Amino acid sequence: MTNTTQQPLLPxxxxxxxxxxxxxxxxxxGGSGRxxxxxxxxxxxxxxxxxxxxxxxxxxxxxxxxxxxQLADDTLAVIADAGLTDYVLVGHSMGGKVAQLxxxxxxxxxxxxxxxGSGPAKPSEGITAEYREGLSHAYDSDESVAGAxxxxxxxxxxPESIKSRVATDSRASAGAARTEWPLRGIAEDxxxxxxxxxxxxxxVAGENDQVEPVGVLRDNLVPYLSGAGFMVIPNTGHLMxxxxxxxxxxxxxxxxxxx
Numbered sequence: 001m002t003n004t005t006q007q008p009l010l011p012x013x014x015x016x017x018x019x020x021x022x023x024x025x026x027x028x029x030g031g032s033g034r035x036x037x038x039x040x041x042x043x044x045x046x047x048x049x050x051x052x053x054x055x056x057x058x059x060x061x062x063x064x065x066x067x068x069x070q071l072a073d074d075t076l077a078v079i080a081d082a083g084l085t086d087y088v089l090v091g092h093s094m095g096g097k098v099a100q101l102x103x104x105x106x107x108x109x110x111x112x113x114x115x116x117g118s119g120p121a122k123p124s125e126g127i128t129a130e131y132r133e134g135l136s137h138a139y140d141s142d143e144s145v146a147g148a149x150x151x152x153x154x155x156x157x158x159p160e161s162i163k164s165r166v167a168t169d170s171r172a173s174a175g176a177a178r179t180e181w182p183l184r185g186i187a188e189d190x191x192x193x194x195x196x197x198x199x200x201x202x203x204v205a206g207e208n209d210q211v212e213p214v215g216v217l218r219d220n221l222v223p224y225l226s227g228a229g230f231m232v233i234p235n236t237g238h239l240m241x242x243x244x245x246x247x248x249x250x251x252x253x254x255x256x257x258x259x
Contacts, residue, residue, distance in 0.1 A: 011051050011074050012058040015082045016040070018047040019258045021111050022087040024079065025050045026095030028117075028239075029181040030139060030170040032057035035092070038162075038245035039252075046258065049087075051078050053095075055177025057169060066177040068094075068185045072101035085109045088256040092116040092241055093212065094181050097190065103201075104193035112200040114252055117212045117238050119186060120220035121194035127187050135182035139170045155208035155237030162242055194224040201228040202255045204240065204248065211238040229255070 014033060023046055025036040033050030034057075040048050052059040054074050055066040064070070075098060079087065088111050091099030096118020103113050138148040145167050149158075158166070203222055205214045214232055222228050231251060236244040 013051040013078050015049045020047045020086050022047040022084050026091040028093035032169045042249040055174040057172050066180040071098045088112045090114040100194045104196040114202045116204045121191040121224040122220045124216045136179045145170045153238045156243045201225040203230045205232045206236040207234045209238045
């Protein structure tokens with residue numbers, strides 16, 4: 001993939017030329033553009049774009065705010081900078097919530113959205129103040145990262161190389177970016193925006209996802225998307241791009257085949 005140098009204050013992204021529509025991948029809280037590598041590698045002919053959100057990985061030096069709205073505005077700016085005119089958003093977890101906000105603006109060229117273990121439009125009842133405070137410390141240390149990765153985020157055993165990558169990405173962030181999602185973004189009700197989405201949508205859930213369980217996505221996301229498809233990937237947790245990349249590729253390509 002070719003790294004692109006953009007205008008000042010634009011998040012770093014990679015755009016690999018190929019057959020459209022372009023797949024624009026948005027990562028989870030604690031991830032980076034490379035979270036999608038195992039998926040992208042299985043799409044060798046596709047036009048793909050991955051981005052490091054503001055405050056994360058190669059974009060960790062960018063100033064805040066790190067709100068969902070700012071991340072959505074950044075995504076639209078990256079899409080414009082890359083000159084995309086026909087694309088599908090693929091958002092994971094926090095990235096799925098950002099994708100909903102982007103799609104709600106009905107930008108020209110957007111063909112559809114795939115929401116993978118996405119933050120729902122309406123937060124679940126379990127997102128209490130106590131839960132958010134605890135979550136905000138999940139990436140405080142190497143030990144806490146390992147605990148979250150191995151006992152909360154995944155339901156399968158990851159290779160050591162991928163475990164190491166998850167650990168590195170989880171810690172590679174600006175402090176304010178690390179806490180914005182658990183303290184505020186995860187609890188933000190964006191249902192009125194999600195209702196405005198006018199393109200086809202696919203919601204993908206992990207059968208054993210503890211972060212965004214199947215029932216939460218079915219009840220708090222699907223009803224806000226007109227005619228959305230819904231599928232469950234068996235035997236996987238929240239980190240579907242790393243746990244079940246082949247299954248995810250099948251879902252994405254069925255939803256958004258090459259033009």
